[in-house]
Amino acid sequence: MLYHENVSVIRNESLTNDIYDMRFRSRDISAAAKPGQFINVYCNDSSRLLPRPISICEVNGEEIRIVYRVAGKGTKELSGIRPGEKINVTGPAGNGYDVDMINQTYSSVMLFGGGVGIPPMVELSKRLKIKTDVFLGYRDCLFLNEDFCDDANIHIATEDGSAGTRGNVLDALKASGVDADLICACGPLPMLRAIKKYAEESGKKAYYSMEERMACGVGACLGCVCKTVEKDGHSKVNNTRVCADGPVFDASAIII
Numbered sequence: 001m002l003y004h005e006n007v008s009v010i011r012n013e014s015l016t017n018d019i020y021d022m023r024f025r026s027r028d029i030s031a032a033a034k035p036g037q038f039i040n041v042y043c044n045d046s047s048r049l050l051p052r053p054i055s056i057c058e059v060n061g062e063e064i065r066i067v068y069r070v071a072g073k074g075t076k077e078l079s080g081i082r083p084g085e086k087i088n089v090t091g092p093a094g095n096g097y098d099v100d101m102i103n104q105t106y107s108s109v110m111l112f113g114g115g116v117g118i119p120p121m122v123e124l125s126k127r128l129k130i131k132t133d134v135f136l137g138y139r140d141c142l143f144l145n146e147d148f149c150d151d152a153n154i155h156i157a158t159e160d161g162s163a164g165t166r167g168n169v170l171d172a173l174k175a176s177g178v179d180a181d182l183i184c185a186c187g188p189l190p191m192l193r194a195i196k197k198y199a200e201e202s203g204k205k206a207y208y209s210m211e212e213r214m215a216c217g218v219g220a221c222l223g224c225v226c227k228t229v230e231k232d233g234h235s236k237v238n239n240t241r242v243c244a245d246g247p248v249f250d251a252s253a254i255i256i
């Protein structure tokens with residue numbers, strides 16, 4: 001069920017020079033939200049009609065937390081919203097991770113988050129009951145690294161070597177010597193491709209959360225398709241919609 005609501009922003013503060021932490025309250029969205037799902041956030045400036053998809057970072061009671069990078073005009077506008085101001089949102093959108101299945105099937109998991117692929121991993125780590133190692137990849141400034149579930153082991157990689165392992169999340173994995181049954185990952189395509197190669201070579205099951213460019217955000221325009229291994233039964237093409245059929249996919253089903 002997708003809810004459309006006009007919500008009051010409770011908080012909207014910068015975590016780094018271009019990363020913002022926004023919170024709003026919605027009883028219905030928070031009750032239905034699963035990790036990996038996202039919120040379509042509408043701009044108040046009517047020249048920007050399309051919603052901006054932002055992952056659910058945390059759900060605390062009725063409060064939803066989203067963490068976003070200022071990437072263009074829409075997110076710039078969002079960064080200027082003050083507590084008490086209202087925005088239109090729809091959510092929870094997309095499919096999310098099947099946490100019950102993961103808890104019942106696997107005994108350990110590695111979560112990989114790169115850049116703005118880190119936020120959805122926070123709520124996922126909170127709901128997992130199995131041994132969890134989290135690998136976080138940053139350019140330089142850290143954010144959210146202290147907000148994961150207390151039981152999760154955190155491993156950091158930075159491109160400039162200012163914290164953790166110098167390099168990417170796979171360099172941090174090598175440095176840690178960690179192994180696990182399952183991989184869940186969200187981040188830029190080059191990171192997902194490298195993790196896919198590692199998962200295939202080591203025979204591990206993997207789920208990826210894709211952050212494809214979107215337009216309508218609700219499955220109507222085909223603006224967000226990604227390639228699939230199998231043909232879609234209805235359209236007979238090797239495509240799937242990230243916004244409606246994803247953003248979380250079984251790695252073996254998609255071509256990246």
Ligand SMILES: Cc1cc2nc3c(=O)[nH]c(=O)nc-3n(C[C@H](O)[C@H](O)[C@H](O)COP(=O)(O)OP(=O)(O)OC[C@H]3O[C@@H](n4cnc5c(N)ncnc54)[C@H](O)[C@@H]3O)c2cc1C
Pocket residue numbers: 038050051052053054055056067068069070071072073074075076116117119120210211212213214215247
């Ligand atoms: C499922 C999903 C979850 C995401 N979660 C996060 C998150 O938690 N934090 C975060 O910082 N970013 C996230 N993104 C990326 C975020 O949606 C874009 O950075 C944002 O839409 C850019 O909007 P803009 O107006 O600032 O940029 P502009 O480039 O001006 O946007 C123009 C249009 O293109 C769309 N667009 C541009 N870049 C993207 C993109 N990467 N993905 C989808 N649509 C895009 C915009 O929504 C808008 O409609 C997510 C994307 C997806 C698909």
Ligand code: FES
Pocket residue numbers: 213214215216217218219220221222223224225241242243244
């Ligand atoms: S953005 Fe329109 S179908 Fe996905």
